[in-house]
Amino acid sequence: MRRLKAIVKRTPGLNVVALAGIRLLDRFAFRSSREYWERRYAGGGASGRGSLGLLAEFKARVLNAFVQEHGVASVTELGCGDGSQLALARYPRYVGLDISRSALARCRARFADDATKSFFLYDPDCFIDRAGIFVSDLALSLDVVYHLVEDRVFETYMTHLFGASRRFVIVYSSNADRSSGDVHIRHRQFDRWIAAEAPEWRLLRHVPNDYPYTGDDRTGSPADFFIYHRSAVAG
Numbered sequence: 001m002r003r004l005k006a007i008v009k010r011t012p013g014l015n016v017v018a019l020a021g022i023r024l025l026d027r028f029a030f031r032s033s034r035e036y037w038e039r040r041y042a043g044g045g046a047s048g049r050g051s052l053g054l055l056a057e058f059k060a061r062v063l064n065a066f067v068q069e070h071g072v073a074s075v076t077e078l079g080c081g082d083g084s085q086l087a088l089a090r091y092p093r094y095v096g097l098d099i100s101r102s103a104l105a106r107c108r109a110r111f112a113d114d115a116t117k118s119f120f121l122y123d124p125d126c127f128i129d130r131a132g133i134f135v136s137d138l139a140l141s142l143d144v145v146y147h148l149v150e151d152r153v154f155e156t157y158m159t160h161l162f163g164a165s166r167r168f169v170i171v172y173s174s175n176a177d178r179s180s181g182d183v184h185i186r187h188r189q190f191d192r193w194i195a196a197e198a199p200e201w202r203l204l205r206h207v208p209n210d211y212p213y214t215g216d217d218r219t220g221s222p223a224d225f226f227i228y229h230r231s232a233v234a235g
Contacts, residue, residue: 033153034099036184041102047081050143055221058210059142059172060088062225066170067091067138074136076164078122078157079144083107086117095134097122124156129163139165143223145173149186155193162198168229169201174222187222194228201228 049055066072073092080086080096082103087110094117098104104119111117120134129135141161148154162169174187194201207225214220 051084072137076136077140142172
């Protein structure tokens, strides 16, 4: 399916009708966010273009500078994907969680000789971390929030994300309610959830994307960085 989409995008005159048909097939095949990503990785798919090229370099530049500036000693990422973005990161200690076994298998192989990185399967329905085993200085969510199309999945994920940090949470996502033609994408104004459910967290910094989305889905991203800190932390 991914190869077919790429062919259609490169073929003038076929884009609108053919992509509409492909998206309709996607909609019939879609069962859940979890099933979609496991199927995608198991079939040889990747985390996406946001973890490659200029977008990946932009994200790494912002994140590495923040970690250094604030003396972040540990990072927990909910939704680590296949590790493409992580390969550009400079974190003293890192824990990556993901719902896809296939994605984690790639991370395990890719970082087999890196003692600073650990990976765990994330099952949101069974994730109960009252002892704070996965709590770090910084909790990361990169290109994940707008892929959580189910309300319950989104709410559970946000609860776990903000519960996984002592000091900072960084969300890289769109932040507005709007429709999408892709069945696995749902743009949300996620900061409303934070204001209602995690009011002790405050926006420390908003970093606009160096490569914003301009209508061409092959370039740019709808995501910006939203950096939060606990209200008791001076930043």
